[in-house]
Amino acid sequence: MHAFFGKFLNFVIRDPTQPMPRFFNWMIATSNKSQPLQPIYLDHCSTTPIDPMVLDAMLPFLRESFGNPGTPHPIVGGVVQRAVREAREAAAQLINCRPNELIWTSGATEANNLAILGLAEKMPQGKRHIVTQVTEHSAVLEPCRYLESKGWQVTYLPVNQFGQINLRQLKNALTDSTSLVSIMWGNNEIGTIQPVSEIARICADRGVLFHCDAAQAVGKIAIDLGNVAVSMLTFSAHKLYGPKGVGALFVRDLNKKKLISPRQFGGGQEKSLRAGTLNVPCVVGLGAACKLAATHQKQWNEDIARLRDRFESSLLDRVKDTSVNGHRINRLPHISNIAFHGTDNEGLLTMLPELVASTGSACHAADFAPSHVVEALHLDRKPTECSLRFGFGKDNTIEETVAAANLVLNAVERFRATSK
Numbered sequence: 001m002h003a004f005f006g007k008f009l010n011f012v013i014r015d016p017t018q019p020m021p022r023f024f025n026w027m028i029a030t031s032n033k034s035q036p037l038q039p040i041y042l043d044h045c046s047t048t049p050i051d052p053m054v055l056d057a058m059l060p061f062l063r064e065s066f067g068n069p070g071t072p073h074p075i076v077g078g079v080v081q082r083a084v085r086e087a088r089e090a091a092a093q094l095i096n097c098r099p100n101e102l103i104w105t106s107g108a109t110e111a112n113n114l115a116i117l118g119l120a121e122k123m124p125q126g127k128r129h130i131v132t133q134v135t136e137h138s139a140v141l142e143p144c145r146y147l148e149s150k151g152w153q154v155t156y157l158p159v160n161q162f163g164q165i166n167l168r169q170l171k172n173a174l175t176d177s178t179s180l181v182s183i184m185w186g187n188n189e190i191g192t193i194q195p196v197s198e199i200a201r202i203c204a205d206r207g208v209l210f211h212c213d214a215a216q217a218v219g220k221i222a223i224d225l226g227n228v229a230v231s232m233l234t235f236s237a238h239k240l241y242g243p244k245g246v247g248a249l250f251v252r253d254l255n256k257k258k259l260i261s262p263r264q265f266g267g268g269q270e271k272s273l274r275a276g277t278l279n280v281p282c283v284v285g286l287g288a289a290c291k292l293a294a295t296h297q298k299q300w301n302e303d304i305a306r307l308r309d310r311f312e313s314s315l316l317d318r319v320k321d322t323s324v325n326g327h328r329i330n331r332l333p334h335i336s337n338i339a340f341h342g343t344d345n346e347g348l349l350t351m352l353p354e355l356v357a358s359t360g361s362a363c364h365a366a367d368f369a370p371s372h373v374v375e376a377l378h379l380d381r382k383p384t385e386c387s388l389r390f391g392f393g394k395d396n397t398i399e400e401t402v403a404a405a406n407l408v409l410n411a412v413e414r415f416r417a418t419s420k
Contacts, residue, residue: 087287
């Protein structure tokens with residue numbers, strides 16, 4: 001292996017007196033260790049690592065307490081039922097709703113589909129209009145496009161240069177046939193927070209249901225559904241240090257109002273709205289993650305915001321022709337989306353093997369399409385192909401933040417130097 005690297009480097013680096021590029025230093029260091037070097041992880045928007053306490057809570061339900069929650073036996077099924085109930089209570093406490101208003105799903109994507117398509121199934125012919133926005137996640141946009149193919153009307157509100165909708169345009173878009181407004185709480189690519197309380201009031205005044213994708217917001221900012229009249233809200237465990245493959249849909253007054261129809265059928269689990277045996281270990285993990293967030297999210301996210309701001313300031317001060325996409329104040333604490341003008345974001349990422357970041361939503365990482373979110377900002381200069389998204393987490397350190405900024409600075413300088 002070492003001989004191969006030596007021949008490869010001799011081929012690539014023609015002048016042995018010149019220092020090797022950072023990428024090759026990293027490759028050699030990696031090859032000399034039994035375990036690969038761990039890059040600095042700044043992609044917490046895509047997913048977060050499972051917190052050790054969450055994993056500890058999950059493990060008994062993968063080993064000893066593996067029973068089906070539908071089993072009537074008081075030990076085999078009863079222990080599991082109690083754990084699921086406690087997880088539901090913990091999730092409800094985090095967002096201040098009733099436990100019986102939550103439906104377990106496989107994540108926010110399924111929850112968004114259940115909310116939008118499940119509601120559509122209930123609507124009469126004269127109520128087939130939905131209002132959303134152009135910067136929504138594909139888990140909202142694609143169900144809306146599907147409904148358009150079935151004859152529904154969908155209004156896609158534009159956003160301003162910061163990524164926020166105009167409330168007057170929202171009011172004007174509502175008609176007697178509008179059944180649903182779907183606007184996310186905080187954007188997954190630029191972090192901009194929408195005026196959710198005001199949107200909820202506008203919808204309530206017009207008798208329109210309001211669905212909110214809060215996958216990036218739950219666990220990052222305080223969400224109080226007792227004071228915000230959201231009709232339905234979705235979130236995922238893996239965005240708040242829980243496991244992948246589990247999430248929840250909040251439906252207000254679920255026991256009184258059947259707002260939605262099921263999208264899958266079977267044994268009648270989750271109030272017959274989401275059939276199938278529950279993924280108990282992951283449900284328990286979501287509950288444990290919600291408990292942690294309820295206790296620590298304020299301090300975690302104050303610290304995370306300081307790291308993000310330090311990172312941004314370092315780059316904006318030292319890297320010319322650089323700008324931040326989205327709102328600089330009214331945004332989620334963990335997201336930084338930066339445009340490095342004069343570069344290509346995919347090429348820039350290949351020059352940063354020591355750093356994990358992204359060009360946008362992880363759901364579209366493989367298709368290399370320009371970010372529809374950044375494109376929708378209608379900025380004077382087009383930052384869609386030169387922007388990177390950095391997502392900070394509770395375990396990042398100031399040392400990592402400084403090192404990451406230096407890595408990005410060096411990569412941008414090298415990219416611009418080679419592209420002249």
